[in-house]
Amino acid sequence: MATRQTGAKKIRVLxxxxxxxxxxxxxxxxxxxxxLAAAFVxxxxxxxxxxxxxxxxxxxxxxxxxxxxxxxxxxxxxxVFGLIVAWxxxxxxxxxxxxxxxxxxxxxxxxxxxxxxxxxxxxAENGWIGRFFSSSGDWHLYFHxxxxxxxxxxxxxxxxxxxxxxxxxxxxxQPVLEDFDSEIxxxxxSLGANRWxxxxxxxxxxVTPALLTGFALAFARALGxxxxxxxxxxxxxxxxxxxxxLIMTKLEEFDYAGATALAVVMLVISFVLLLAxxxxxxxxxxxxxxxxx
Amino acid sequence: MVGxxxxxxxxxxxxxxxxxxxxxxxxxxxxxxxxxxxxxxxxxxxxxxxxxxxxxPLVSVFAQAFAKGLHFYFQSIxxxxxxxxxxxxxxxxxISVPLNCIFGICAAWAIxxxxxxxxxxxxxxxxxxxxxxxxxSGLIYVLIFxxxxxFGSWFSDNMKIIFAVPGIVLATIFVTFPFxxxxxxxxxxAQGRTEEEAARVLGASGWQTFRRVTLPNIKWGLLYxxxxxxxxxxxxxxxxxxxxxHIRGQTNTIxxxxxxxxxxxxxxxxxxxxxxxxxxxxxxxALKTWVEYRNxxxxxxxxxxxPVGKKAG
Numbered sequence: 086m087a088t089r090q091t092g093a094k095k096i097r098v099l100x101x102x103x104x105x106x107x108x109x110x111x112x113x114x115x116x117x118x119x120x121l122a123a124a125f126v127x128x129x130x131x132x133x134x135x136x137x138x139x140x141x142x143x144x145x146x147x148x149x150x151x152x153x154x155x156x157x158x159x160x161x162x163x164x165v166f167g168l169i170v171a172w173x174x175x176x177x178x179x180x181x182x183x184x185x186x187x188x189x190x191x192x193x194x195x196x197x198x199x200x201x202x203x204x205x206x207x208x209a210e211n212g213w214i215g216r217f218f219s220s221s222g223d224w225h226l227y228f229h230x231x232x233x234x235x236x237x238x239x240x241x242x243x244x245x246x247x248x249x250x251x252x253x254x255x256x257x258x259q260p261v262l263e264d265f266d267s268e269i270x271x272x273x274x275s276l277g278a279n280r281w282x283x284x285x286x287x288x289x290x291x292v293t294p295a296l297l298t299g300f301a302l303a304f305a306r307a308l309g310x311x312x313x314x315x316x317x318x319x320x321x322x323x324x325x326x327x328x329x330x331l332i333m334t335k336l337e338e339f340d341y342a343g344a345t346a347l348a349v350v351m352l353v354i355s356f357v358l359l360l361a362x363x364x365x366x367x368x369x370x371x372x373x374x375x376x377x378x
Numbered sequence: 379m380v381g382x383x384x385x386x387x388x389x390x391x392x393x394x395x396x397x398x399x400x401x402x403x404x405x406x407x408x409x410x411x412x413x414x415x416x417x418x419x420x421x422x423x424x425x426x427x428x429x430x431x432x433x434x435p436l437v438s439v440f441a442q443a444f445a446k447g448l449h450f451y452f453q454s455i456x457x458x459x460x461x462x463x464x465x466x467x468x469x470x471x472x473i474s475v476p477l478n479c480i481f482g483i484c485a486a487w488a489i490x491x492x493x494x495x496x497x498x499x500x501x502x503x504x505x506x507x508x509x510x511x512x513x514x515s516g517l518i519y520v521l522i523f524x525x526x527x528x529f530g531s532w533f534s535d536n537m538k539i540i541f542a543v544p545g546i547v548l549a550t551i552f553v554t555f556p557f558x559x560x561x562x563x564x565x566x567x568a569q570g571r572t573e574e575e576a577a578r579v580l581g582a583s584g585w586q587t588f589r590r591v592t593l594p595n596i597k598w599g600l601l602y603x604x605x606x607x608x609x610x611x612x613x614x615x616x617x618x619x620x621x622x623x624h625i626r627g628q629t630n631t632i633x634x635x636x637x638x639x640x641x642x643x644x645x646x647x648x649x650x651x652x653x654x655x656x657x658x659x660x661x662x663x664a665l666k667t668w669v670e671y672r673n674x675x676x677x678x679x680x681x682x683x684x685p686v687g688k689k690a691g
Contacts, residue, residue, distance in 0.1 A: 097492070098571075098574075098575045098578050098579070099491050099492070099571060099574050099575065099578060099584070099587070100578075100584035100587075101487060101488075101584055101588075102488060102491075102492045102494075104484075105484040105485070105487040105488040106484075106488040106492075106494070108480075108481070108484045109481065109484050109485040109488050109489075109500070112481045112484075113485075113500075113503060113504065116548075116551055116552055116555060117503065117506055117507060117552065117555060118503070119522075120518035120519055120521070120522055120552070121506070121510070121518055123518055123521040123522050123527075123528065124514070124517070124518050124521060127521050166423070166424070166427045169420055169423050169424050169427070170424045170427060170428065172420065172424075173420055173421050173424040174424075176411075177417055177420070177421055179421050179425075183667075185424075185425070185428055187663050187664070187666075187667045188428065188432050188433070188436075188663070189428070189432075190663055190666065191432050191436065191659065191663065192432075193606075193609075194609050194613075194658075194659035194660075194662045194663050194666075195436075195613070195655070195656065195659040196612070196613025196614070196615060196632075196633050196655045196658075196659070197512075197613070197615050197616065197633075198613075198615040198633040198634075198636050198637055198652070198655075199439065199613070199633070199636065199652040199655050199656055199659075200435065202636065202640050202645075202648055202649070202652060203435045203438055203439050203442075203649075203652070204435060206438065206442060206645070206649075207434060207435060207438050213434060213438055214430065214434060244431075247431060248431050248432075248435070251431060251432070267410050270410045271410055274410060280411075280412055280413075280416075283410075305509055308511070309509075309510065309511025309512065309513075309514070310511075310512075311511065311512050311513050311615070311616035311619075312512065312615035312616050312619075312633070316637075316640065329511050329512070329513040329514075329616070330513075332511075332513050332514070332517065333513050333619075333620065336517065336520070336620060341520070341521065341524070341526060344517060345517065345521060348511075348513075348514045348517050348518075351511055351514060352510065352514060355509040355510060355511070356509065358509065359502070359505070359506075359509045363502065
């Protein structure tokens with residue numbers, strides 16, 4: 086590699102560099118870059134008052150609050166339970182482990198519309214899970230608990246976003262736990278650390294960069310999610326309307342300028358998140374090589 | 379925490395230990411394992427979480443689909459509108475998967491086998507569609523090809539794109555754009571270019587080198603990418619929903635057909651058609667697990683589980 090970069094740089098043994106790179110750039114531009122640029126160009130034709138009217142309207146602000154709040158909460162819950170799932174899958178043996186491991190990817194493989202109608206149905210008041218939280222549920226009669234409605238509320242939005250985000254945490258944390266050296270733990274134990282100390286002071290710091298990456302990925306995915314949320318949310322403006330749905334509503338009203346203004350705000354946020362994920366992965370790789378290998 | 383002098387010893391011990399399966403290294407040592415009670419509790423918490431969010435939804439799809447019996451189930455699936463939705467979904471996936479496959483191979487060849495400036499920027503740009511909301515993925519094509527769009531007037535005279543089949547295909551290509559490329563790039567980077575260079579020196583043509591040397595090396599990674607790309611192409615809802623005209627029998631894909639049935643309160647019909655997509659998801663997971671297994675058997679390297687991925691470069 087070193088000689089190639091310095092001495093023999095001009096001589097390329099392998100053919101097809103210009104062809105493949107040219108095709109890559111052409112295809113990338115036609116499918117991704119030019120269409121995305123269209124959104125920014127369209128927004129630049131708006132006046133500032135028009136833009137701020139669309140972007141800071143009370144309805145838009147309420148949708149940001151819901152989208153950000155529910156995505157953050159879902160990513161947090163996934164960070165906790167995803168870490169436990171990854172831990173259990175790497176460290177313990179139990180019946181059906183292989184199936185559980187394969188099933189973790191279900192939210193990637195299951196189309197979002199199917200996830201949406203399914204979650205809406207089982208978390209509805211008469212659904213398989215929702216009935217335990219509704220006022221007619223047995224638990225509520227015995228323990229006088231307040232009834233909780235899940236489907237068609239903000240809680241439903243949170244449930245859908247949790248479903249969507251689960252694999253991100255598990256699949257980023259799992260390889261780090263698998264690569265973890267048991268010798269380090271043994272060293273900690275022989276130096277007198279108890280199990281909790283070994284986890285908290287040794288294992289957890291090693292997993293942290295991966296956990297943060299997974300968290301950021303789950304959060305970013307949840308922000309843009311549409312298919313699974315529209316079915317489980319009642320989609321009432323100011324209450325249960327997420328930002329992607331607000332964009333959809335504006336499109337259906339043929340308010341292309343308003344929809345594009347909101348889209349640009351979302352795009353900028355996702356690009357910032359993408360940058361954050363890249364920085365986290367860079368940090369994680371540095372962390373791993375300096376500490377583990 | 380680990381002192382500097384330990385590093386070397388530790389390295390030797392690690393390389394010896396890696397020949398053992400990971401599991402046996404943890405299970406038998408008391409010092410590196412939790413008390414049984416904690417272990418069982420953690421397993422219980424993990425399984426409850428998986429059951430609530432994954433298993434119960436999965437089972438309920440089929441329970442709902444067969445709620446009115448087998449006859450109604452097959453009637454819902456054999457409905458002409460459902461069949462036309464299946465056909466359109468197959469067309470969209472049939473065009474977008476091969477196109478993204480060609481792109482993925484080209485991008486991976488250029489990025490993995492050659493050095494050039496701006497490689498990292500190119501890698502980030504390839505990943506871009508993953509971070510774009512599906513609704514926005516559809517919207518950008520409406521802005522270009524819609525009635526008020528850049529090329530809208532030209533295309534509305536000659537060929538309809540938005541609210542028609544080409545728009546659906548374009549949106550599907552966009553959302554599945556990175557899938558195959560991001561599997562192949564890290565794989566081909568890890569394999570290096572010495573084998574291809576040897577083939578060239580021994581007199582193979584460029585095409586022969588690719589077909590006889592590169593392709594056998596990347597076939598499992600390629601298959602893995604195609605499986606995931608196909609699952610997303612057939613299941614995409616948000617982006618396709620924006621560009622589809624929602625005309626029954628003409629511009630409805632399977633997920634859009636599910637939505638229409640559900641919104642008409644034909645729940646059993648919606649779940650019957652949704653069960654087709656659920657079968658697809660289960661087949662995808664099974665194939666994916668099988669390819670992962672085959673690949674680790676053969677080479678010991680792991681794939682990037684999507685869309686998390688190990689960043690190449």
